[in-house]
Amino acid sequence: MPHVHGGRLVAEAFAKEGVSHVFTLCGGHIQHIYDGCLDFGIRVVDFRHEQAAGHAAEGWARATGKPGVALVTAGPGVTDAVTAVANAMRGGVPMVLIGGQGPRFYSGMGSLQEMDHVTLLRSITKWSVTVPETRRIPDFLAMAFRKATTGVPGPVFLEMPLDVLMGMEKSEDLSYPKDYRTAHVAGGDPAAITAAADLLAHAKNPVAVVGTQWWWSPYKDAIHDFLDAYDLPVFLNGGARGALTPDDPRFFRLCRGKALGSADVIVIFGTPWDFRLNYGQDIPAGTKVIHVDLDPDVIGHNRGAQVGIVGDTGLVMRQLAEAGRRTSDGSWVSAVRGFETTRFNKMLPELNSDASPINPLRFSKELAAAIPANSTVVCDGGDIVGTAAKVVDVTLPGHWMDPGPLGTLGVGPSFAMAARLARPDEPAFIIYGDGSFGLNGMEYEAAARQGIPFVGVMGNDGAWTQIRRGQVQLFGQERLPATGLAFTHYERMVEALGGYGEYVEKPEDIRPAIDRALASGKPALVNVKIGASAFREGAISV
Numbered sequence: 092m093p094h095v096h097g098g099r100l101v102a103e104a105f106a107k108e109g110v111s112h113v114f115t116l117c118g119g120h121i122q123h124i125y126d127g128c129l130d131f132g133i134r135v136v137d138f139r140h141e142q143a144a145g146h147a148a149e150g151w152a153r154a155t156g157k158p159g160v161a162l163v164t165a166g167p168g169v170t171d172a173v174t175a176v177a178n179a180m181r182g183g184v185p186m187v188l189i190g191g192q193g194p195r196f197y198s199g200m201g202s203l204q205e206m207d208h209v210t211l212l213r214s215i216t217k218w219s220v221t222v223p224e225t226r227r228i229p230d231f232l233a234m235a236f237r238k239a240t241t242g243v244p245g246p247v248f249l250e251m252p253l254d255v256l257m258g259m260e261k262s263e264d265l266s267y268p269k270d271y272r273t274a275h276v277a278g279g280d281p282a283a284i285t286a287a288a289d290l291l292a293h294a295k296n297p298v299a300v301v302g303t304q305w306w307w308s309p310y311k312d313a314i315h316d317f318l319d320a321y322d323l324p325v326f327l328n329g330g331a332r333g334a335l336t337p338d339d340p341r342f343f344r345l346c347r348g349k350a351l352g353s354a355d356v357i358v359i360f361g362t363p364w365d366f367r368l369n370y371g372q373d374i375p376a377g378t379k380v381i382h383v384d385l386d387p388d389v390i391g392h393n394r395g396a397q398v399g400i401v402g403d404t405g406l407v408m409r410q411l412a413e414a415g416r417r418t419s420d421g422s423w424v425s426a427v428r429g430f431e432t433t434r435f436n437k438m439l440p441e442l443n444s445d446a447s448p449i450n451p452l453r454f455s456k457e458l459a460a461a462i463p464a465n466s467t468v469v470c471d472g473g474d475i476v477g478t479a480a481k482v483v484d485v486t487l488p489g490h491w492m493d494p495g496p497l498g499t500l501g502v503g504p505s506f507a508m509a510a511r512l513a514r515p516d517e518p519a520f521i522i523y524g525d526g527s528f529g530l531n532g533m534e535y536e537a538a539a540r541q542g543i544p545f546v547g548v549m550g551n552d553g554a555w556t557q558i559r560r561g562q563v564q565l566f567g568q569e570r571l572p573a574t575g576l577a578f579t580h581y582e583r584m585v586e587a588l589g590g591y592g593e594y595v596e597k598p599e600d601i602r603p604a605i606d607r608a609l610a611s612g613k614p615a616l617v618n619v620k621i622g623a624s625a626f627r628e629g630a631i632s633v
Contacts, residue, residue: 097225097256098123099130100265101189104232106131107267110160112512114138114147114505116171118164120191120204123256125162136512136541139533141168143505145175146531148186149246150502150509153330153492154467156307158185158239159509165191166204169211174499176246177215182329182495183303185244187235188212192221194254212248219248225258229267237272243385244307276309276403279383279410287358287381287398288415294356294379296423297323300347301404302362303330304385306489310405316412322419324350324427328362332491337484345438345481346430353426354378361385361404364393365496383407441624442482448622449598451475454550455482457601458522463609465517467492467510471503472524473557475550477627479522490517501530504614507545508538518609523549523616524556528581538614539589546608547585547616548601552623553578560628582618591615 101124105113112134115121128135138144141163148159163172169190179186190212193202212219218238222231228251235247279287291297299318305311307330314334318325318341326347327334335342343350351357352373358381364371371394374380382389382396383404390399400407441452454475459482462468468485470476470493485491492506503521510519528549538545559574582592591611593604601619608615 094259094261096123096127097228097251097258097260098125099127100225100228100260101232101251101256102127102131102133104229104267105133105160108232108236109157112136112151113160113162114144114151114509115162116141116144116164116168118168118191120164120168120193120253121162121189121251121256124189134512136508138505138537140531141171142174142501143531143534143537145172145186145188146178146502146505147509148188149175149179149182149184150492150506151513152179152184152186152244153306153506154489154510154513156489158187158236160187160189162189163191164204165193165208166206168204169206169208173211173215176212176248178495178497178499178502179246180215180217181497183244184246184495185239185307186246187232187239188246188248190248190250191256192250192252195252196254208248208250215246216248217245221250221252222255225255226260226265228255229265233268233271241272243304274309276406277385277401279400279402279407283398283400284407284410284414287400288411290356290379290381290398291321291323291358291411292415292417294323294417296354297321297356297358297417298350298354299323299325300328300351300357300359300362300368301325301331301334302328302360303495304361305334305404306330308403308405310403310409311488313405313409313412317408320412320415321417322421322424323417324424326350328367329493329495330489330491331361333485333488336486340428341424343427343431345434346427348373349430350427356381359383360408363389367496370394438481438626441626445598446622447597448552448620449596449601451478451550451552451621451624452482452626453598454601454619454621455479457598458548458605459483461602461605462520463518466490467507467514467517467519469503469506469510469519469521470494471500471506471521472527472550473500473555474560474627475524475552475556475621476522477557478624479550483522500524500527503527503547504531504534504538504545507547508534508543511543511545519545521545521547523547525549525551525553525576525579525581526555532581532584533588535585535590535614535616536588544612544614546605548605549581549616549618550621551578551581551618552621578620580618582616585614585616589613593617595619
């Protein structure tokens with residue numbers, strides 16, 4: 092039987108795991124893995140910055156529900172990917188990062204790009220380790236995928252020295268692990284389920300908040316059984332957006348603070364009481380909280396929980412639906428609909444504004460109308476994304492991708508490219524800020540060269556407005572360093588990189604420009620000049 096090199100062993104382990112795409116920026120330390128991927132039909136998708144490759148691995152996981160894989164070279168290749176890994180860790184997203192390293196026999200001698208990657212990555216991964224020898228590659232990859240996907244999902248890092256990847260092994264001497272992770276998830280303690288069901292069954296004004304952990308659950312459809320059992324308003328957070336269609340009578344998004352402040356029982360699934368929920372500090376002291384999470388350390392953090400349930404969101408939803416029922420006349424859901432309508436009516440003047448520069452809410456309205464129903468929507472910006480998120484809908488799970496709680500800008504092209512590769516027949520859109528475009532705008536070249544189209548729609552206000560607004564309030568109009576930008580024609584840059592670009596200054600021109608960008612079949616940017624709005628005054632940016 093033939094000898095095979097370590098890079099081929101890596102690729103074979105990927106193939107057994109069902110990996111079809113890997114994301115990378117080339118480097119000499121990892122080229123043996125590329126060679127192995129060719130043998131197993133795994134597409135190697137390359138980027139212009141390792142951060143973007145890492146974000147693409149996270150984007151793949153967000154689009155498919157399966158772990159994404161990024162490959163980076165040693166030294167600066169690994170350090171460039173750190174931000175992407177940190178984003179996946181904070182967001183609870185499964186990904187496997189493989190980093191190169193110089194040969195072990197040169198360890199400590201100062202080989203090219205040598206550094207202690209493992210220690211660097213340890214604080215932002217679930218597992219960070221060096222693969223010790225070529226024959227252990229299958230075993231270490233099995234452990235990596237198990238650790239990335241079980242419990243609270245997250246990133247793992249495997250350092251693979253060059254001599255490990257170049258090392259040769261006889262095929263017949265190798266064994267690949269089987270049945271190395273469970274397909275089952277943890278359910279709630281029966282006593283906790285009973286207590287939670289009792290609270291919900293007797294609640295007058297219950298509210299549910301559903302977060303990203305819902306997306307990783309094998310029991311996602313249980314959300315409908317849960318809502319049928321308890322008839323309560325639901326607010327979707329992060330990766331849970333798309334769990335309900337916008338026309339579902341229990342779906343809300345504009346009045347979360349008002350609803351939570353009026354609730355007598357709150358059940359929060361798979362998301363923490365962090366800045367997005369004002370750390371739970373706005374919840375009245377008498378409100379009962381049921382907190383469900385895969386991580387027991389999250390339960391009771393920042394806001395106490397009368398019932399804490401460690402378990403999978405979907406499975407616990409199913410358990411709660413089977414354990415009880417709430418008698419409801421629909422009045423509470425109707426009351427919350429009134430909160431929602433009041434909030435929407437306050438937005439109407441700006442939604443319908445014909446002002447030029449274009450009002451951000453009018454921009455969002457036109458964008459929402461132009462995006463096809465099956466599209467993936469990627470958020471890559473600050474203030475404009477905060478506005479558009481109140482208007483733009485998604486109708487399918489896994490089709491809303493925001494940076495998550497770390498708030499990392501620059502994810503746009505990577506997430507959009509990953510979504511298009513995962514779902515080739517469905518469009519992908521980026522809601523862009525002009526500031527965030529600057530972080531990874533060169534990835535338009537990678538997308539154009541590799542035939543991966545998407546449409547970016549930019550709200551260009553010539554500033555880092557999410558920061559600038561608070562800066563004005565704190566220091567005044569005359570003391571505003573570092574937050575101003577020029578009204579730059581970024582669409583021309585996209586055209587130079589092989590994409591399609593348009594510039595828009597009138598609200599009525601937004602939708603036709605987006606239609607043309609989508610029809611171009613290229614990576615595209617519609618650069619829309621927008622003005623100021625009071626809509627997000629008081630928004631937290633720290």
